[in-house]
Amino acid sequence: xxxxxxxxxxxxxxxxxxxxxxxxxxxxxxxxxxxxxxxxxxxxxxxxxxxxxxxxxxxxxxxxxxxxxxxxxxxxxxxxxxxxxxxxxxxxxxxxxxxxxxxxxxxxxxxxxxxxxxxxxxxxxxxxxxxxxxxxxxxxxxxxxxxxxxxxxxxxxxxxxxxxxxxxxxxxxxxxxxxxxxxxxxxxxxxxxxxxxxxxxxxxxxxxxxxxxxxxxxxxxxxxxxxxxxxxxxxxxxxxxxxxxxxxxxxxxxxxxxxxxxxxxxxxxxxxxxxxxxxxxxxxxxxxxxxxxxxxxxxxxxxxxxxxxxxxxxxxxxxxxxxxxxxxxxxxxxxxxxxxxxxxxxxxxxxxxxxxxxxxxxxxxxxxxxxxxxxxxxxxxxxxxxxxxxxxxxxxxxxxxxxxxxxxxxxxxxxxxxxxxxxxxxxxxxxxxxxxxxxxxxxxxxxxxxxxxxxxxxxxxxxxxxxxxxxxxxxxxxxxxxxxxxxxxxxxxxxxxxxxxxxxxxxxxxxxxxxxxxxxxxxxxxxxxxxxxxxxxxxxxxxxxxxxxxxxxxxxxxxxxxxxxxxxxxxxxxxxxxxxxxxxxxxxxxxxxxxxxxxxxxxxxxxxxxxxxxxxxxxxxxxxxxxxxx
Amino acid sequence: xxxxxxxxxxxxxxxxxxxxxxxxxxxxxxxxxxxxxxxxxxxxxxxxxxxxxxxxxxxxxxxxxxxxxxxxxxxxxxxxxxxxxxxxxxxxxxxxxxxxxxxxxxxxxxxxxxxxxxxxxxxxxxxxxxxxxxxxxxxxxxxxxxxxxxxxxxxxxxxxxxxxxxxxxxxxxxxxxxxxxxxxxxxxxxxxxxxxxxxxxxxxxxxxxxxxxxxxxxxxxxxxxxxxxxxxxxxxxxxxxxxxxxxxxxxxxxxxxxx
Numbered sequence: 001x002x003x004x005x006x007x008x009x010x011x012x013x014x015x016x017x018x019x020x021x022x023x024x025x026x027x028x029x030x031x032x033x034x035x036x037x038x039x040x041x042x043x044x045x046x047x048x049x050x051x052x053x054x055x056x057x058x059x060x061x062x063x064x065x066x067x068x069x070x071x072x073x074x075x076x077x078x079x080x081x082x083x084x085x086x087x088x089x090x091x092x093x094x095x096x097x098x099x100x101x102x103x104x105x106x107x108x109x110x111x112x113x114x115x116x117x118x119x120x121x122x123x124x125x126x127x128x129x130x131x132x133x134x135x136x137x138x139x140x141x142x143x144x145x146x147x148x149x150x151x152x153x154x155x156x157x158x159x160x161x162x163x164x165x166x167x168x169x170x171x172x173x174x175x176x177x178x179x180x181x182x183x184x185x186x187x188x189x190x191x192x193x194x195x196x197x198x199x200x201x202x203x204x205x206x207x208x209x210x211x212x213x214x215x216x217x218x219x220x221x222x223x224x225x226x227x228x229x230x231x232x233x234x235x236x237x238x239x240x241x242x243x244x245x246x247x248x249x250x251x252x253x254x255x256x257x258x259x260x261x262x263x264x265x266x267x268x269x270x271x272x273x274x275x276x277x278x279x280x281x282x283x284x285x286x287x288x289x290x291x292x293x294x295x296x297x298x299x300x301x302x303x304x305x306x307x308x309x310x311x312x313x314x315x316x317x318x319x320x321x322x323x324x325x326x327x328x329x330x331x332x333x334x335x336x337x338x339x340x341x342x343x344x345x346x347x348x349x350x351x352x353x354x355x356x357x358x359x360x361x362x363x364x365x366x367x368x369x370x371x372x373x374x375x376x377x378x379x380x381x382x383x384x385x386x387x388x389x390x391x392x393x394x395x396x397x398x399x400x401x402x403x404x405x406x407x408x409x410x411x412x413x414x415x416x417x418x419x420x421x422x423x424x425x426x427x428x429x430x431x432x433x434x435x436x437x438x439x440x441x442x443x444x445x446x447x448x449x450x451x452x453x454x455x456x457x458x459x460x461x462x463x464x465x466x467x468x469x470x471x472x473x474x475x476x477x478x479x480x481x482x483x484x485x486x487x488x489x490x491x492x493x494x495x496x497x498x499x500x501x502x503x504x505x506x507x508x509x510x511x512x513x514x515x516x517x518x519x520x521x522x523x524x525x526x527x528x529x530x531x532x533x534x535x536x537x538x539x540x541x542x543x544x545x546x547x548x549x550x551x552x553x554x555x556x557x558x559x560x561x562x563x564x565x566x567x568x569x570x571x572x573x574x575x576x577x578x579x580x581x582x583x584x585x586x587x588x589x590x591x592x593x594x595x596x597x598x599x600x601x602x603x604x605x606x607x608x609x610x611x612x613x614x615x616x617x618x619x620x621x622x623x624x625x626x627x628x629x630x
Numbered sequence: 631x632x633x634x635x636x637x638x639x640x641x642x643x644x645x646x647x648x649x650x651x652x653x654x655x656x657x658x659x660x661x662x663x664x665x666x667x668x669x670x671x672x673x674x675x676x677x678x679x680x681x682x683x684x685x686x687x688x689x690x691x692x693x694x695x696x697x698x699x700x701x702x703x704x705x706x707x708x709x710x711x712x713x714x715x716x717x718x719x720x721x722x723x724x725x726x727x728x729x730x731x732x733x734x735x736x737x738x739x740x741x742x743x744x745x746x747x748x749x750x751x752x753x754x755x756x757x758x759x760x761x762x763x764x765x766x767x768x769x770x771x772x773x774x775x776x777x778x779x780x781x782x783x784x785x786x787x788x789x790x791x792x793x794x795x796x797x798x799x800x801x802x803x804x805x806x807x808x809x810x811x812x813x814x815x816x817x818x819x820x821x822x823x824x825x826x827x828x829x830x831x832x833x834x835x836x837x838x839x840x841x842x843x844x845x846x847x848x849x850x851x852x853x854x855x856x857x858x859x860x861x862x863x864x865x866x867x868x869x870x871x872x873x874x875x876x877x878x879x880x881x882x883x884x885x886x887x888x889x
Contacts, residue, residue, distance in 0.1 A: 123738055331775075336694070336697050338693065338698050484780060485779055487778070487779040488778055489775075489778050489782030490676050490782070491676050491677075492673075492678050492757070493678055493720070493723075499780050503749075531720070533694075589813055
């Protein structure tokens with residue numbers, strides 16, 4: 001992309017920052033180019049928007065604006081940013097400084113945007129966001145999806161060009177590092193992080209300050225590692241951070257390095273994130289060129305070098321000890337962790353490993369103080385948390401809220417609730433080894449502790465909403481299957497236990513379940529939880545245990561009555577058209593791939609069960625809920 | 631040196647810092663079953679059979695005895711109902727892999743395991759990883775653990791017969807279920823895993839009795855450390871039995887005029 005290349009080239013001329021004061025001066029000099037009131041057309045070029053031609057839209061905008069006649073008015077510049085978070089509405093175009101929000105912009109809409117909105121100041125109705133009740137929203141900050149969030153970690157994403165370090169510096173990035181290097185001792189930094197009581201955002205929720213303190217107290221070469229091996233299906237918080245605001249993470253790592261006394265850092269990022277690898281590679285190059293990373297950072301004599309290491313796709317490598325093995329060039333298998341990695345980790349040296357989001361929180365804690373951070377969230381879980389909201393919910397995307405916000409608010413107020421007037425059934429939090437939380441617990445505040453109490457986990461922040469058409473036994477089977485495939489296979493409980501659980505779930509979904517099966521599943525599940533070696537194993541039974549705990553009757557219906565009420569397990573249901581509800585619109589007849597539905601227009605249709613292959617096309621597309629699951 | 635006060639199965643004992651629970655238990659005559667442990671190797675904690683309960687204040691944890699380093703005064707229980715139940719399940723799960731193993735059968739009896747609870751996986755290995763670990767330790771570079779999850783198995787690189795095997799037989803000796811086979815056939819030592827040839831090592835031919843004995847080991851590096859001529863008359867091509875006879879003859883020849 002031309003614009004990205006330009007940004008890279010323009011940075012060749014950027015000065016080397018030789019003191020914390022010089023950084024402030026440089027930041028002040030950038031205000032005229034990057035200030036809030038500079039007319040800008042922002043286009044989301046995150047991974048989610050790229051397949052919908054976002055890059056082409058950006059290029060057309062750039063070309064169109066260059067050619068258009070503005071009659072002396074300031075020509076807005078085009079800025080390609082990282083993920084705005086509202087992924088189901090992408091590609092997103094925002095017009096600053098007015099804050100006009102356009103969604104689902106296609107290349108063919110570009111001339112209209114330039115002519116009508118940019119030149120004429122007129123709004124384009126069909127590009128505006130409408131919620132489920134057809135209410136139209138003009139400005140980004142009015143849209144409930146954004147209005148109800150409190151974006152701290154994500155605040156720059158969607159505002160800055162991730163390939164341009166100047167843009168990041170203009171928003172204040174590296175200011176916290178300057179403060180940490182010039183006016184704080186390592187002990188003071190650790191004390192600030194401890195005061196904030198931030199817990200690791202990777203899932204286990206270990207207090208970061210305590211981890212740093214124990215790593216700093218060790219003797220020997222210390223390493224700073226950033227875990228960017230985000231493998232949970234449906235989770236993309238870390239990816240968006242890496243793609244949209246890489247400098248914030250580098251800054252957080254450098255502050256950690258200063259606090260712990262390290263001068264070597266690694267980012268372990270999965271190879272399936274090509275854009276994140278690009279942004280990070282360029283961010284490291286630019287920061288090193290400016291003296292914000294590398295040797296003698298900002299002239300303070302502190303050295304910190306960061307390298308990227310790419311993972312090869314093993315889910316288990318997101319587990320810290322497996323990640324370190326992989327980083328050493330060995331097979332990514334977890335190691336027993338009775339001796340913590342802060343004492344003996346990467347290359348048998350003291351290593352501090354944190355998640356991407358944890359590092360992204362650090363700069364604000366240093367700038368605004370631990371007490372400020374502690375005032376957000378709950379007493380035990382402080383700060384905000386980014387969730388990736390997916391599944392059967394209107395507004396799919398990235399959501400950042402303070403800890404302690406009820407699940408209901410995330411799913412219904414920000415997420416817009418369940419589409420197609422279907423009933424909410426459960427929400428799965430914490431990735432594949434998280435648990436399913438039913439409707440009666442929707443009012444629990446989201447925190448490490450409360451999610452644990454209802455049999456789920458915070459995990460790294462995945463949140464999958466499920467409606468009434470989802471079968472919980474199948475959900476348990478699906479996630480168990482995922483974990484069977486991703487288990488490293490070292491220890492007996494995880495390797496042998498999970499495959500037996502999958503075997504039992506498989507037979508239940510095929511209508512061959514036995515009366516004792518739920519109890520057997522619970523027995524093996526508890527054993528796998530207590531006896532496994534690593535975090536993957538000890539949480540692997542969560543999907544099964546939590547669905548049995550909250551949806552036991554669904555298991556029993558499968559086993560005793562050989563029925564799948566949600567209409568998912570194919571051998572366990574059949575379909576019928578309700579004569580009273582059917583209006584004879586003919587959509588089901590048109591959709592049926594095997595011609596199993598017959599009937600005249602405006603008269604109730606009939607489904608021939610012998611021909612039906614249960615593809616559910618009729619069920620999904622009936623607007624009158626006339627196709628019923630038996 | 632500082633010692634720790636540990637209560638293990640109700641018995642008050644002292645432990646050295648960083649001593650493992652298994653070492654302490656063995657020292658005090660308490661039996662903890664293991665499958666994947668060998669005092670000669672770093673503990674891997676793979677079989678999970680040595681799991682015990684650890685009490686620290688009001689907190690209870692499950693930890694593996696083979697690798698848990700004692701650092702504080704704690705209480706350990708090695709044979710609670712929860713632990714017995716877990717071990718029983720491990721044995722039941724492993725019996726589905728190799729039901730023929732006398733070791734597992736003995737354990738099954740001890741823990742009352744239902745040996746036919748799970749369908750047979752038709753394997754011959756309990757996946758303790760001892761063979762791969764000992765091979766790495768002796769520098770054999772032959773056996774390793776390949777694959778992931780249920781597919782993890784002992785294998786050679788690229789599933790091909792290895793050229794690095796030194797024929798030492800450590801893997802055969804350490805395997806708890808006797809699944810690795812080593813045979814000397816027609817001047818060659820053949821190593822078999824899962825019934826498949828894993829390595830073939832040439833055996834040295836004894837110059838005196840004409841029989842084959844130990845494997846040919848490349849000694850070039852060792853020899854290069856000596857000055858030329860400093861190497862004593864070699865017994866390298868003579869089997870241990872013949873070497874003893876040869877030496878006996880030399881001693882006898884020095885004192886008696888028999889030869």
